[in-house]
Amino acid sequence: xxxxxxxxxxxxxxxxxxxxxxxxxxxxxxxxxxxxxxxxxxxxxxxxxxxxxxxxxxxxxxxxxxxxxxxxxxxxxxxxxxxxxxxxxxxxxxxxxxxxxxxxxxxxxxxxxxxxxxxxxxxxxxxxxxxxxxxxxxxxxxxxxxxxxxxxxxxxxxxxxxxxxxxxxxxxxxxxxxxxxxxxxxxxxxxxxxxxxxxxxxxxxxxxxxxxxxxxxxxxxxxxxxxxxxxxxxxxxxxxxxxxxxxxxxxxxxxxxxxxxxxxxxxxxxxxxxxxxxxxxxxxxxxxxxxxxxxxxxxxxxxxxxxxxxxxxxxxxxxxxxxxxxxxxxxxxxxxxxxxxxxxxxxxxxxxxxxxxxxxxxxxxxxxxxxxxxxxxxxxxxxxxxxxxxxxxxxxxxxxxxxxxxxxxxxxxxxxxxxxxxxxxxxxxxxxxxxxxxxxxxxxxxxxxxxxxxxxxxxxxxxxxxxxxxxxxxxxxxxxxxxxx
Ligand code: AMP
Ligand code: ZN
Numbered sequence: 369x370x371x372x373x374x375x376x377x378x379x380x381x382x383x384x385x386x387x388x389x390x391x392x393x394x395x396x397x398x399x400x401x402x403x404x405x406x407x408x409x410x411x412x413x414x415x416x417x418x419x420x421x422x423x424x425x426x427x428x429x430x431x432x433x434x435x436x437x438x439x440x441x442x443x444x445x446x447x448x449x450x451x452x453x454x455x456x457x458x459x460x461x462x463x464x465x466x467x468x469x470x471x472x473x474x475x476x477x478x479x480x481x482x483x484x485x486x487x488x489x490x491x492x493x494x495x496x497x498x499x500x501x502x503x504x505x506x507x508x509x510x511x512x513x514x515x516x517x518x519x520x521x522x523x524x525x526x527x528x529x530x531x532x533x534x535x536x537x538x539x540x541x542x543x544x545x546x547x548x549x550x551x552x553x554x555x556x557x558x559x560x561x562x563x564x565x566x567x568x569x570x571x572x573x574x575x576x577x578x579x580x581x582x583x584x585x586x587x588x589x590x591x592x593x594x595x596x597x598x599x600x601x602x603x604x605x606x607x608x609x610x611x612x613x614x615x616x617x618x619x620x621x622x623x624x625x626x627x628x629x630x631x632x633x634x635x636x637x638x639x640x641x642x643x644x645x646x647x648x649x650x651x652x653x654x655x656x657x658x659x660x661x662x663x664x665x666x667x668x669x670x671x672x673x674x675x676x677x678x679x680x681x682x683x684x685x686x687x688x689x690x691x692x693x694x695x696x697x698x699x700x701x702x703x704x705x706x707x708x709x710x711x712x713x714x715x716x717x718x719x720x721x722x723x724x725x726x727x728x729x730x731x732x733x734x735x736x737x738x739x740x741x742x743x744x745x746x747x748x749x750x751x752x753x754x755x756x757x758x759x760x761x762x763x764x765x766x767x768x769x770x771x772x773x774x775x776x777x778x779x780x781x782x783x784x785x786x787x788x789x790x791x792x793x794x795x796x797x798x799x800x801x802x803x804x805x806x807x808x809x810x811x812x813x814x815x816x817x818x819x820x821x822x823x824x825x826x827x828x829x830x831x832x833x834x835x836x837x838x839x840x841x842x843x844x845x846x847x848x849x850x851x852x853x
Contacts, residue, residue, distance in 0.1 A: 370732050371417075374531055375531065375633075383633075388425070389427045389428075390604065393606065394414050394607065395605075395607040395615065397473050399465065399468075399469035401454055402655070404655060405648075405686065409640075411482055412482060413638045413675065415477075417636060419765060419768065423723075423726070426823075427825060429486050431486065431598055432488050433488075435491055435589065437491050451573075461572065462572040479668040480658065481768040489596070492573065499578065506518065509524065510622070512554065518560070518579055519554070519559065520558055520561055522558050559614065562579055563584075587618040587619050591623040591626070595627075604634045604635075605619075605632045605634070605635050607638070609639050609640060611637070612637055616635065639681055639684070643656070661691075664688075666695060672768060674691055675736075676769075679733075702771060704747055712754045715751060718751055722762070725742065739766065739767055743760055746759050747760075799850075811834055812848050
């Protein structure tokens with residue numbers, strides 16, 4: 369697989385730290401409002417990346433934080449506290465707001481067929497971890513106390529601007545609008561690790577710390593939460609382009625200062641969805657949410673298709689005309705698939721060839737538009753209907769468009785569908801030890817689950833384990849049969 373790496377500004381061959389395994393982290397939402405469909409473009413593309421990695425045989429572990437504390441409305445440690453702002457607006461407590469909008473976020477994700485990451489951790493769960501990291505940064509001389517807050521000292525780094533050649537002024541987007549300069553900072557890009565001296569008298573969430581009662585800065589949460597679950601070496605870190613500076617730059621600064629070595633190898637940034645007037649925001653113009661699209665009669669998966677039609681590294685302009693076009697395309701495509709005559713056997717060898725082709729073509733820097741083209745190529749090919757349907761079903765694990773749903777219930781099945789479905793696990797040579805049977809059945813179920821997740825390496829490993837125990841598995845159209853080897 370190849371992905372564009374914002375650190376090197378090149379499309380690179382993806383090589384994980386541990387062969388076959390991928391540690392992946394996604395900056396999660398700030399839960400003070402509904403997500404707009406721009407935010408969701410980022411999560412959609414990250415979902416495609418994760419599924420593509422699984423499709424290509426990697427064992428992926430993905431972690432996401434939920435920002436429920438400490439994110440100010442300007443990324444540069446000034447402005448209002450976003451969570452407090454949401455709570456005031458709705459006359460609720462900060463925790464009520466966080467719960468409500470976290471649930472709303474995952475409901476939107478479900479509608480868009482975005483898989484929930486393996487680990488989802490709210491920032492408020494990890495205060496001891498934040499305090500520990502800040503203590504280490506102070507001990508190592510990368511942080512200082514001033515005006516009762518703790519700051520990261522960016523002058524201690526040889527290369528703070530890891531993402532590059534942008535000049536400082538360009539990078540100061542978050543700061544430009546600000547009226548107040550924090551006079552405690554030694555360097556203008558130093559950032560807060562822990563606030564005790566808050567300008568918000570009514571700051572709702574506060575914790576005891578070695579520096580007094582207060583709350584963490586925003587950036588520290590992603591460094592700590594990722595390390596808590598993925599360790600000190602990460603493969604891919606994702607977010608929208610606006611996160612590059614200062615958020616990801618600061619994450620790298622503090623994580624590498626803490627760990628004493630390089631932290632994450634690949635940085636995956638999704639470009640913005642804009643409306644016709646420019647950047648989409650939660651406060652300006654029509655607030656575009658998944659629910660709003662539904663109210664207007666659109667299937668949320670039409671929006672998913674709309675985003676897949678363009679490349680994640682290009683800005684995308686949202687218009688209802690473009691969405692209408694996507695709706696038409698979606699309907700036609702699903703009808704075409706539903707009308708396939710699926711009688712006959714699936715050609716597994718051809719299916720494997722198409723699988724590999726998809727992995728290669730879409731695996732070239734997440735080329736989702738080419739993935740859609742491949743669906744049409746399959747439909748035009750001379751494969752039989754059952755195989756076409758099975759191949760499209762296979763692709764749809766990554767595309768996530770529920771393309772074959774309307775065809776479900778008709779004859780035919782997925783690639784190796786009999787084997788995956790586990791409808792019939794046949795013990796064909798009278799293994800009569802019930803404990804052994806239970807053990808084999810359990811392993812067969814684990815293997816089916818691994819295949820479903822496209823984790824073929826694990827599926828093969830399970831089969832090899834059983835073989836080492838003298839049990840042979842055979843995939844048949846009726847299910848998995850097993851016998852003594
Ligand atoms: P937030 O909830 O504001 O922290 O943003 C959640 C995610 O959405 C982050 O990864 C942002 O970089 C991303 N994001 C924000 N605005 C847009 C946009 N207009 N298009 C695409 N992604 C966005
Ligand atoms: Zn983050």
